Each structure stands twice: as structure tokens, then as C-alpha cells.
Amino acid sequence: MSISLIEDATLHPLVLPARADAADADEFRELTRVRNEVYRELTGRTEQDLTPEALLPLLRSRRERSTVAWIVRVSGEMVGRAVVDIPHEEGSKVSNASIELHPRAWGRGIGTAILPHLEAVVREHGRTVIQDWTEQQASDGARLEARTGFGSVPDDHVARFLRRHGFTLEQVYRVSRLDLTAGARALAASLFEEAEAHAPGYRVRQWMAPTPPEHRDGYAWLKSRMSTDAPSADLEADEEAWDADRLIAGEARLAEMGQTYQVTVAQHLETGALAAFTELGIGPDRTGTTHQHDTLVLKEHRGHRLGQLVKCAALLSWIDVAPESTDIITYNAEENRPMLAINEAMGFTAIAYEGAWKKDLS
Missing domain, CATH: 3.40.630.30 (Gcn5-related N-acetyltransferase (GNAT))
Known part of the structure; x- marks a missing residue:
């Protein structure tokens, strides 16, 4: 009706x-x-x-x-x-x-x-809470600062609509692009060697979805921590409950969508636990843009350049997985300086910004 x-x-x-x-x-x-x-x-x-x-x-x-x-x-x-x-x-x-x-x-x-x-x-x-993530058109006009103090978005029609109806700009995400040129591969190889020297207690593991059974529980745990360990400002972030069944169902959706999906992790040698991960995916058109999805280093394993390790390892192998893809797009919170620093070192450049908005209905 x-x-x-x-x-x-x-x-x-x-x-x-x-x-x-x-x-x-x-x-x-x-x-x-x-x-x-x-x-x-x-x-x-x-x-x-x-x-x-x-x-x-x-x-x-x-x-x-x-x-x-x-x-x-x-x-x-x-x-x-x-x-x-x-x-x-x-x-x-x-x-x-x-x-x-x-x-x-x-x-x-x-x-x-x-x-x-x-x-x-x-x-x-x-x-009692509504949240919305909105990317806005580029503008040279007035800007609106996020409540985090990091980043801004155009104070345009979209922003005025949301503010008029009680939404506040809680966080800004940077949209970054990396052109997949020969230079990008050489730079990633150099940065990978540098990160490897700082992470002697870890090794890189990779697979294409679906995840092998022996890694499902560890990968599901990493996915659950994404909801608590990644910067979320004053947004309402539920602690997500991931298990092997949820992971299997999610990867079945990726297959239905025609996605080619690669997972790269850093494994702690002493315990065998997965300590960091990143994901790359592309749709049926292998000449299209690659998307870098979730990337996280668990809090207890930070300080070993594991973010740099997995992101560079992922890029180096992805060039062979999808050789016709010309670029990678990724989204990161503006206050997530450690991850943005890795992106910048790899050659990613900012192309747009996305606002995370919140309205309290209570």
C-alpha cells in the first residue's frame, strides 16, 4: 500500500x-x-x-x-x-x-x-537512536566540523537537512584512492619488508573466501572486535556477535553477489591467534575498482606495524588476483591516524569525505 x-x-x-x-x-x-x-x-x-x-x-x-x-x-x-x-x-x-x-x-x-x-x-x-552515513558532493563553500574535532564535510543541502531534523555530525570518514601502478607495487614491497622487520613474532596468512574451516573462529573473533576496537566517536556501536555460522552466511552472500574476496591476516606465532586482518573485494567486473573493506589490528597486538604488514601483503597478492583492476578505494575515520598514515605511505590520496550522523529519539 x-x-x-x-x-x-x-x-x-x-x-x-x-x-x-x-x-x-x-x-x-x-x-x-x-x-x-x-x-x-x-x-x-x-x-x-x-x-x-x-x-x-x-x-x-x-x-x-x-x-x-x-x-x-x-x-x-x-x-x-x-x-x-x-x-x-x-x-x-x-x-x-x-x-x-x-x-x-x-x-x-x-x-x-x-x-x-x-x-x-x-x-x-x-x-532510540538513528544513525546515517552520507557521502556528500565536493564543495568549496562552508564546512561543518565533526564533533570528534577531526575532519569536516560541506555544510550543504544534505548537511542542512540532517541538522534541521535533529542529526549531529559525530564523525568524518576519509575516502581514499590508490592507483594500482607499477610504482604502487614497488612501494608496497618496500613497506612490507620494513613492517616484517618490526613483526618477528608474526606471520602473514591469506585466503580467498570462503574461509578455510581452521580459520573461521579466529576470523569471526576479529570481525566481532571490529565493532569495539575501531574508532567510533560518540556513535552507538553495538558489540557484534560473530561466529562461524555468521561468517559462513556472510561469505555465501558475497558469492551470490559475484564478489571475489581476499582475506589477509597476521598470525601470532607463539599462540596461533589471529592478531590483525584486512579484506579486499571486487565485483564481477574485474576491470572495476577494488574495495578495501574492514582492516583492524587488535589492541593487544598494536605496536608491531601489523596494519602495514597486512595491507601491503594484501596489495602485493591482489595485483595478481585482479590484474585488470586499476585502483583501490578505502574508508577510514579521520581520527584513525595510525591507519591513515599507512595509507598515505602506500600512496593513497583523499578524494572525498563521508559524514556519520546521529539522532537521539529519546
């Missing part, structure tokens, strides 16, 4: 098809096209494009979270979407929500009309 917003704008619950190529999947395929167009308009880049086959698994509810999504139409034309994710972690009071509209639909009050519907879903699930 559609919901009337303002004038000719309407909100429609998204019904996911069983498959992206099913007979009833036309609306979903159109949603994918519009979603990609919105991201291109917002970022000026294409590396966040997804196929319908890749988007579908991301929107399905799963053991660890429920997803509610809507399609936004103006005079029948699809112009965007709205999404609410409800994590199932024990004791969670947070939800993640976003309104993604094509800029041609901005300025009419559509987002303002949508927001109460998202907040109603959040409250129905007993949550």
Missing part, C-alpha cells in the same frame, strides 16, 4: 523478488538503476554501482539484522529509496537509516515527509 507524502510524491513498501532475474523483478531492477544513478550524482563516481544480483542480498533481512525499505515516486516516476536497518545485537538501541533521493527531487519537502515514517519503524522496534 502506497503512502501519500506531499502533492504527487508517494512512498511504496519494497517487496523483494526471490531472484533478481525473476518475472516479477522489473521494479527491483529499476530500483537498482535509480540507486546507482543517485550515488553517481552524489559522489561523481561510479565505483559504488551494483548489479541487481549484487544489491538483492544486501537488502534481505538476516539473522543479525532486519531491513525495511521503500521506493519513492514522484508522479509515478521512481526517484529514490529509503531504508531502515535494525540490528539484532543483544541490548541494541540503535538503527541505521537513510533517505536517498535523486537531486532533481530535492527542495520539495519529500525527505521531510519521509523521515517520520522511518522514525515510526525505529520506535516500533524499541530503538
Whole structure:
């Protein structure tokens, strides 16, 4: 059932098809096209494009979270979407929500009309906090500083909308790119040797997803620590419960999405425990952009250049895994200076910034 917003704008619950190529999947395929167009308009880049086959698994509810999504139409034309994710972690009071509209639909009050519907879903699930991660267009105008004191975003239409509706800018992420040239490989090799000399009690292990059974528990533990050990400012960060079953399910989604996914870890020789990790992935188009996903060094193993060790080892082997990929994109909190210093040494350069926003409904 559609919901009337303002004038000719309407909100429609998204019904996911069983498959992206099913007979009833036309609306979903159109949603994918519009979603990609919105991201291109917002970022000026294409590396966040997804196929319908890749988007579908991301929107399905799963053991660890429920997803509610809507399609936004103006005079029948699809112009965007709205999404609410409800994590199932024990004791969670947070939800993640976003309104993604094509800029041609901005300025009419559509987002303002949508927001109460998202907040109603959040409250129905007993949550009191909404968080949103939004990348904004580059701008030479006024800037808005994060509450952390590290980084800023343009004080533009997006920022004004969020602030007007009670959101605060808690954290800024730097979006960085590395061009995969011969020089990048030579630099990574040099930095790897340097890191290896500072980490005599560790060795590098690597695998392509799915994770070998003997490493599932250790890798799942690293993933759970990502939610507690990575910088999160004053955002609500649930302690995520990862186990082998959740890991297996997640890697099955990657396979369904057509992702090629590599995990690189540093293993502590004395105990056999996994101490650090990084992930690289690319979609079916091997000429596209590679994404560096989670990277973490456990607190108790810091001080041995393990971040540099795993990131350089990952890059060196990835060039052979996806030789036609021309660049790597990664996101890091601006206050995470140790990781940003590694990126800068490897040749990553900042290309954009993403704001992490929070609204307290209590």
C-alpha cells in the first residue's frame, strides 16, 4: 500500500523478488538503476554501482539484522529509496537509516515527509537512536566540523537537512584512492619488508573466501572486535556477535553477489591467534575498482606495524588476483591516524569525505 507524502510524491513498501532475474523483478531492477544513478550524482563516481544480483542480498533481512525499505515516486516516476536497518545485537538501541533521493527531487519537502515514517519503524522496534552515513558532493563553500574535532564535510543541502531534523555530525570518514601502478607495487614491497622487520613474532596468512574451516573462529573473533576496537566517536556501536555460522552466511552472500574476496591476516606465532586482518573485494567486473573493506589490528597486538604488514601483503597478492583492476578505494575515520598514515605511505590520496550522523529519539 502506497503512502501519500506531499502533492504527487508517494512512498511504496519494497517487496523483494526471490531472484533478481525473476518475472516479477522489473521494479527491483529499476530500483537498482535509480540507486546507482543517485550515488553517481552524489559522489561523481561510479565505483559504488551494483548489479541487481549484487544489491538483492544486501537488502534481505538476516539473522543479525532486519531491513525495511521503500521506493519513492514522484508522479509515478521512481526517484529514490529509503531504508531502515535494525540490528539484532543483544541490548541494541540503535538503527541505521537513510533517505536517498535523486537531486532533481530535492527542495520539495519529500525527505521531510519521509523521515517520520522511518522514525515510526525505529520506535516500533524499541530503538532510540538513528544513525546515517552520507557521502556528500565536493564543495568549496562552508564546512561543518565533526564533533570528534577531526575532519569536516560541506555544510550543504544534505548537511542542512540532517541538522534541521535533529542529526549531529559525530564523525568524518576519509575516502581514499590508490592507483594500482607499477610504482604502487614497488612501494608496497618496500613497506612490507620494513613492517616484517618490526613483526618477528608474526606471520602473514591469506585466503580467498570462503574461509578455510581452521580459520573461521579466529576470523569471526576479529570481525566481532571490529565493532569495539575501531574508532567510533560518540556513535552507538553495538558489540557484534560473530561466529562461524555468521561468517559462513556472510561469505555465501558475497558469492551470490559475484564478489571475489581476499582475506589477509597476521598470525601470532607463539599462540596461533589471529592478531590483525584486512579484506579486499571486487565485483564481477574485474576491470572495476577494488574495495578495501574492514582492516583492524587488535589492541593487544598494536605496536608491531601489523596494519602495514597486512595491507601491503594484501596489495602485493591482489595485483595478481585482479590484474585488470586499476585502483583501490578505502574508508577510514579521520581520527584513525595510525591507519591513515599507512595509507598515505602506500600512496593513497583523499578524494572525498563521508559524514556519520546521529539522532537521539529519546
